[in-house]
Amino acid sequence: xxxxxxxxxxxxxxxxxxxxxxxxxxxxxxxxxxxxxxxxxxxxxxxxxxxxxxxxxxxxxxxxxxxxxxxxxxxxxxxxxxxxxxxxxxxxxxxxxxxxxxxxxxxxxxxxxxxxxxxxxxxxxxxxxxxxxxxxxxxxxxxxxxxxxxxxxxxxxxxxxxxxxxxxxxxxxxxxxxxxxxxxxxxxxxxxxxxxxxxxxxxxxxxxxxxxxxxxxxxxxxxxxxxxxxxxxxxxxxxxxxxxxxxxxxxxxxxxxxxxxxxxxxxxxxxxxxxxxxxxxxxxxxxxxxxxxxxxxxxxxxxxxxxxxxxxxxxxxxxxxxxxxxxxxxxxxxxxxxxxxx
Amino acid sequence: xxxxxxxxxxxxxxxxxxxxxxxxxxxxxxxxxxxxxxxxxxxxxxxxxxxxxxxxxxxxxxxxxxxxxxxxxxxxxxxxxxxxxxxxxxxxxxxxxxxxxxxxxxxxxxxxxxxxxxxxxxxxxxxxxxxxxxxxxxxxxxxxxxxxxxxxxxxxxxxxxxxxxxxxxxxxxxxxxxxxxxxxxxxxxxxxxxxxxxxxxxxxxxxxxxxxxxxxxxxxxxxxxxxxxxxxxxxxxxxxxxxxxxxxxxxxxxxxxxxxxxxxxxxxxxxxxxxxxxxxxxxxxxxxxxxxxxxxxxxxxxxxxxxxxxxxxxxxxxxxxxxxxxxxxxxxxxxxxxxxxxxxxxxxxxxxxxxxxxxxxxxxxx
Numbered sequence: 001x002x003x004x005x006x007x008x009x010x011x012x013x014x015x016x017x018x019x020x021x022x023x024x025x026x027x028x029x030x031x032x033x034x035x036x037x038x039x040x041x042x043x044x045x046x047x048x049x050x051x052x053x054x055x056x057x058x059x060x061x062x063x064x065x066x067x068x069x070x071x072x073x074x075x076x077x078x079x080x081x082x083x084x085x086x087x088x089x090x091x092x093x094x095x096x097x098x099x100x101x102x103x104x105x106x107x108x109x110x111x112x113x114x115x116x117x118x119x120x121x122x123x124x125x126x127x128x129x130x131x132x133x134x135x136x137x138x139x140x141x142x143x144x145x146x147x148x149x150x151x152x153x154x155x156x157x158x159x160x161x162x163x164x165x166x167x168x169x170x171x172x173x174x175x176x177x178x179x180x181x182x183x184x185x186x187x188x189x190x191x192x193x194x195x196x197x198x199x200x201x202x203x204x205x206x207x208x209x210x211x212x213x214x215x216x217x218x219x220x221x222x223x224x225x226x227x228x229x230x231x232x233x234x235x236x237x238x239x240x241x242x243x244x245x246x247x248x249x250x251x252x253x254x255x256x257x258x259x260x261x262x263x264x265x266x267x268x269x270x271x272x273x274x275x276x277x278x279x280x281x282x283x284x285x286x287x288x289x290x291x292x293x294x295x296x297x298x299x300x301x302x303x304x305x306x307x308x309x310x311x312x313x314x315x316x317x318x319x320x321x322x323x324x325x326x327x328x329x330x331x332x333x334x335x336x337x338x339x340x341x342x
Numbered sequence: 343x344x345x346x347x348x349x350x351x352x353x354x355x356x357x358x359x360x361x362x363x364x365x366x367x368x369x370x371x372x373x374x375x376x377x378x379x380x381x382x383x384x385x386x387x388x389x390x391x392x393x394x395x396x397x398x399x400x401x402x403x404x405x406x407x408x409x410x411x412x413x414x415x416x417x418x419x420x421x422x423x424x425x426x427x428x429x430x431x432x433x434x435x436x437x438x439x440x441x442x443x444x445x446x447x448x449x450x451x452x453x454x455x456x457x458x459x460x461x462x463x464x465x466x467x468x469x470x471x472x473x474x475x476x477x478x479x480x481x482x483x484x485x486x487x488x489x490x491x492x493x494x495x496x497x498x499x500x501x502x503x504x505x506x507x508x509x510x511x512x513x514x515x516x517x518x519x520x521x522x523x524x525x526x527x528x529x530x531x532x533x534x535x536x537x538x539x540x541x542x543x544x545x546x547x548x549x550x551x552x553x554x555x556x557x558x559x560x561x562x563x564x565x566x567x568x569x570x571x572x573x574x575x576x577x578x579x580x581x582x583x584x585x586x587x588x589x590x591x592x593x594x595x596x597x598x599x600x601x602x603x604x605x606x607x608x609x610x611x612x613x614x615x616x617x618x619x620x621x622x623x624x625x626x627x628x629x630x631x632x633x634x635x636x637x638x639x640x641x642x643x644x645x646x647x648x649x650x651x652x653x654x655x656x657x658x659x660x661x662x663x664x665x666x667x668x669x670x671x672x673x674x675x676x677x678x679x680x681x682x683x684x685x686x687x688x689x690x691x692x693x694x695x696x697x698x699x700x701x702x703x704x705x706x707x708x
Contacts, residue, residue: 044652045665052662054426056435056499082435083496083572084652089558096561098569182664182673209412209670319410319667 028100028233028240029073029290037079040066041099044084048205048314048322049105058082061313062103065124065231065248068303069101072247072295077302091116094234101244102232107157112232121231121244122252124306126326126335128223129161130200132207135218137194142222146171151184151193153177157225162197165224185210199227205320243289250296252338253278254305256329261304264297278341285341296341306336400678410668423672424679427663431679434499434659440491443482444502450475450482451505459694461701472513479506495573499654503573507645507655511580512638518581519588524618526593537589544586549644552579557651576648584641591633595626628702635695639688656683 032038042050042062050060067077083099090106093099095117106112108120133139142165152159154177166173176193178184185206188196196203200223207217231248233241254260257275259267267275276282280293289295303309307329314322328334372382403418407425414420424431432448433441454475457463463471483502486492498506525537544552556579561569599622607617627634646657654662660676663669 044649044654044658045662047665047667047670051665051667052430052435052659053666054430054663055438056430056433057438058435081494081496084654086650086652088554088650089652092558092561096564096569098561098572180673182671185671205667209667319412319670 028237029243031097032073032100036074037081038066038070038073038101039081039083039099040069041083041085041090041093041102041104042066043104044086046105048318048320050103059313061125061309062105064303064309064313065103066101068251068299068309069244069247071298071302072250072291073243075292075294075298091118091232094118094232097234100233100240104232105229106232108228108230117235118232119235119241121233121241122248122338123228123230123335124248125201125229127199127201127227127229128326129158129197129225129227130203130223131220132188132196132198132203132217133194133220134191135216139220142220142224143169143171145173145195147173148195149174149176149193150195150197151176151178151188152197153181153184154179157227158198161225182210201314201322201325205322208321209319239290243291246289246341247295247299249338250278250299250341251303251306251309252329252336253341254296254300255307255336256331256338259300259305261301261308264301268297274341411670411672414672419675419678420672421675423663423669423675426669427666430500430663431656431659432501434503434654434662435497436499436502437491437493437497440485440493443485443490443493444498444500447479447482447502448505450479451502451509455509476510495571498573500659501656503653504645504655504657507573507577507580507648508642510577511584511645512641514581515584515588515641518585519592520623522585522589523592523596526589527596541586541589544583545590549580549583549647550650552583553647553651555579572651573653576651576653580641580645580648584637584644587637587640588634591630591637592626594633595628595630596622598629599626631695631699631702635691639691642687642691643684656680 040063042058045051046060046062048060050058050062053059063082066080066082070079071077073079083093085093085099085102085104087104090102090104091112094102105125106120108123112118113120131142131145133145139145145166150162150173152162152175159175159177162173162175173195176187178187181198185196187193189211196206198206200219203219207214207219211217231244233244253274254264257267257272257278259275259279264279268279268281270276270279270281273282277285279297280286280295283293286293286295292298304312307324310322310324310327311317314320315324324332324334326335328336330337373379399417400419403416404421405414405416405418406421408414408420408422411420411423414422429438429441433444436444454472457471458468481487481490483498483506484493484495522537522541525533526541528534528537553576556575557572560575564570603621603625604617607621612620645655648655649658649661657680660680664673664676
């Protein structure tokens with residue numbers, strides 16, 4: 001064996017030990033129960049999704065997904081340890097067992113699902129990249145943006161998508177690359193660039209909260225990328241994967257069935273067999289997941305259904321005022337479709 | 343009797359150009375030549391153009407209290423944001439009801455730092471004081487004894503975290519750096535090689551890389567279930583990094599010691615460690631105070647890099663508070679606040695080092 005080969009073999013063994021050992025079935029739920037808390041990997045701060053409030057309590061859409069999971073597993077929404085993780089750290093933290101779930105605005109992609117040894121829960125937020133322009137330019141479609149100056153944040157998929165889109169449509173653009181989102185927006189609103197590009201939901205929030213006069217700006221109809229955001233768990237622990245998956249479905253299903261934080265106790269008396277199964281009046285679902293029969297009841301009672309979470313953290317009850325858009329129930333023109341709980 | 347005080351004829355001369363007083367000072371320092379006069383006028387014009395708008399923004403038009411940034415929108419600074427987030431910026435995600443604990447921890451830290459500035463306390467007593475102080479800080483922050491609830495390091499943030507990382511980092515890096523510097527000048531080849539390799543390796547990579555290695559790579563090579571605390575990993579990384587830089591500064595001082603000093607120590611019959619402790623190090627360290635403090639200041643500011651591994655130091659909590667949906671668009675105020683804070687700390691350090699330098703090098707001043 002040459003020296004080089006021996007090194008290679010050593011490296012392979014090291015990698016196997018490192019990655020392979022992370023996959024053990026059923027271990028996560030046991031570990032979580034033993035610790036009495038779920039370790040939840042969250043972003044270091046994205047308005048509406050995850051940010052500490054003035055008292056230092058984490059709040060936001062990503063946080064509520066973890067709280068619902070905690071409610072389903074423990075019957076209490078606060079058995080959580082929040083671990084703030086940057087985009088670069090998050091997958092290692094999950095692989096190494098430092099966290100049990102990533103609720104971290106992670107885009108669901110093939111490579112992450114396969115090569116990184118991760119499993120994605122159902123998508124909790126559908127987003128896509130869009131363009132914002134000043135109304136006075138009179139632009140109606142992104143196809144008319146040839147030669148435009150575009151404000152964009154560096155090092156993001158946003159920047160790559162932008163280049164791809166213009167190349168695909170044989171158009172030219174001048175990028176103005178600014179690291180910080182706020183400065184980027186200032187540059188745009190002060191007229192340094194014609195176009196600002198970012199995820200569409202955030203664009204609208206920026207327009208409403210940051211623009212000197214929101215009505216002077218429009219968001220073009222094109223969506224140039226798909227950004228489905230989903231919670232992530234380790235590959236190889238199917239039991240834990242199932243729990244996260246079905247908690248997300250339960251939140252969506254609860255909205256569809258009209259079960260809210262307020263009326264969930266009345267819903268226990270419902271005649272709908274679907275509702276009875278979900279809330280544990282008819283037992284069986286909890287046992288199948290290895291949880292208490294009240295798992296979905298607790299999640300909705302303590303955190304709320306999908307719509308309530310959305311309105312409270314991102315939607316109409318907040319300064320961000322995100323539209324439901326694609327993140328509406330399939331019955332209302334959105335993409336949220338929970339698999340049957342039976 | 344004739345008058346003996348005879349008047350001497352004196353030519354009436356013009357009064358001398360004022361060489362003292364305000365006008366003299368102005369003339370000597372600001373208007374000594376045409377070029378300097380132009381520079382002075384340009385400087386005054388620049389200040390006149392920038393300072394009044396800044397004062398207007400920061401004081402006159404500023405909004406001091408408001409429920410959210412929308413209510414704050416206007417020409418002036420939104421200090422209401424800092425007011426609202428002040429406790430969060432200082433103590434971050436540490437449980438709100440328990441924040442008196444990091445508050446006292448910070449006070450203890452500041453007291454220790456101030457005590458260390460007094461040369462009369464230098465000695466074994468100060469070391470004991472520091473150990474006791476750090477123990478109290480540890481108990482306050484972690485809890486779990488004396489009826490205090492347990493608070494994990496993932497919740498530590500803000501000012502206490504910045505101080506812990508910086509102070510503990512410098513405190514541990516300094517002795518390590520002395521050993522490395524001595525090792526690099528050792529006559530034993532093995533010791534010398536190891537020290538040179540270590541210093542060059544660490545100096546060859548940026549701090550971000552070291553932090554990333556500690557936070558991202560290290561966990562992959564540990565057995566499953568074994569996780570080393572994130573803060574501890576960052577702390578060790580910073581110590582190792584700072585030690586390499588400090589070692590080179592100290593080596594500069596060691597090299598400046600005249601050979602005669604060492605020979606004299608040998609002639610007195612002192613051994614290696616006695617010679618080093620009593621003769622070499624006191625002179626070497628006194629000589630390198632300015633670059634040493636320079637490195638300290640650098641390390642203090644480098645602590646902000648722990649943001650990239652998801653730790654909320656003071657700058658991290660400032661960044662996090664900008665993500666409150668109710669307080670968007672207030673980043674300028676937030677960063678001005680951060681700048682003022684870091685300036686105060688660093689300026690204190692540099693003034694103190696200037697004082698020390700004058701005191702230690704009295705014998706060498708010309």
